[in-house]
Amino acid sequence: MKVFVAIVFLQVCQLALGIEMPPYNVTNSTDTYEERVYPARKWVSTFQAGSDSDLFNKLFNYIDGQNDAGIKVDMTAPVTTLFVPCQGLRCATNFTMSFYVPAAHQDNPPTPTNPDVYIEDRPELHVFSRRFHGFASHNDYFDNAAQLHDDLVAAGEEGVDYDTFYAVGYDSPFVIVGRNNEVWFVKK
Numbered sequence: 188m189k190v191f192v193a194i195v196f197l198q199v200c201q202l203a204l205g206i207e208m209p210p211y212n213v214t215n216s217t218d219t220y221e222e223r224v225y226p227a228r229k230w231v232s233t234f235q236a237g238s239d240s241d242l243f244n245k246l247f248n249y250i251d252g253q254n255d256a257g258i259k260v261d262m263t264a265p266v267t268t269l270f271v272p273c274q275g276l277r278c279a280t281n282f283t284m285s286f287y288v289p290a291a292h293q294d295n296p297p298t299p300t301n302p303d304v305y306i307e308d309r310p311e312l313h314v315f316s317r318r319f320h321g322f323a324s325h326n327d328y329f330d331n332a333a334q335l336h337d338d339l340v341a342a343g344e345e346g347v348d349y350d351t352f353y354a355v356g357y358d359s360p361f362v363i364v365g366r367n368n369e370v371w372f373v374k375k
C-alpha cells in the first residue's frame with residue numbers, strides 16, 4: 188500500500204475559487220479513503236435535534252454580520268455536519284453544522300449574537316475520509332458512511348468511532364458539476 192505524508196494547505200478548488208479551507212495533513216491513503224489530521228482550530232457551529240433545516244441559515248447569518256462586531260466574515264469550505272444517528276425506533280438523527288473560522292479571525296472570532304450559534308474549539312481531529320460526487324442527500328451520506336465503515340473494518344483499522352460521522356460538503360448549491368462531498372469517521 189502506498190504510504191505518504193503530505194502537508195496540504197491548499198487544494199486545487201480552493202485556489203480556483205479563492206475559498207479558504209482548514210489546513211490538514213494526509214497521513215495515509217488507499218483506493219477508497221484517506222487518513223488525515225486536522226490541527227485544532229475554531230469553527231462556528233449550531234445544533235438541531237431531528238432535522239438540519241435551520242442550521243445553514245443560522246451560520247450564514249453569523250458570517251453575514253449577526254455577531255458582536257457586526258462584521259462580515261468570509262465564507263469558507265467545507266461545511267461539516269456532525270450526524271448523530273439514533274440507534275432505536277421513533278427517534279431521529281441529530282445534527283451539528285459548522286463553518287470553519289477563517290485564519291484572519293481564528294485568534295479572536297466575533298461572538299455570535301444568536302444564542303443557538305457558538306464558537307467551537309475543535310480539538311485536533313484524526314479522520315478517515317471517503318470522497319464522493321454529485322448533489323448529496325442524507326441517504327447518500329449514510330450510504331457512503333456505511334461503505335467507509337465496511338472498508339475500514341476490512342482494512343483492520345481499529346479505534347474508529349462509528350457512532351457518529353461528519354457529512355462534509357465543499358460546494359455552494361450553485362455548483363452543478365464536479366461537486367465534492369465526503370464522509371469522515373473520527374479515530375478515537
Ligand SMILES: *[C@@H]1O[C@H](CO)[C@@H](O)[C@H](O)[C@H]1NC(C)=O
Nearest residue numbers: 194195210211212224225226
Ligand atoms: C503537518 O505535519 C507537519 C510535520 O509533522 C507539521 O509540522 C505541520 O504543522 C502539520 N500541518 C498541519 C496542517 O497539521
Ligand SMILES: *[C@@H]1O[C@H](CO)[C@@H](O)[C@H](O)[C@H]1NC(C)=O
Nearest residue numbers: 236237271272273274279281
Ligand atoms: C438528540 O437531541 C435530543 C435533544 O437534545 C436528545 O434528547 C437526544 O438524546 C439526542 N439523540 C441522539 C441520538 O443523540
Ligand SMILES: *[C@@H]1O[C@H](CO)[C@@H](O)[C@H](O)[C@H]1NC(C)=O
Nearest residue numbers: 188190214215216217342343
Ligand atoms: C495505511 O493503510 C493501509 C491500508 O489500511 C495499512 O495497511 C497501512 O498499515 C497503513 N499505513 C499507515 C502508516 O498507517
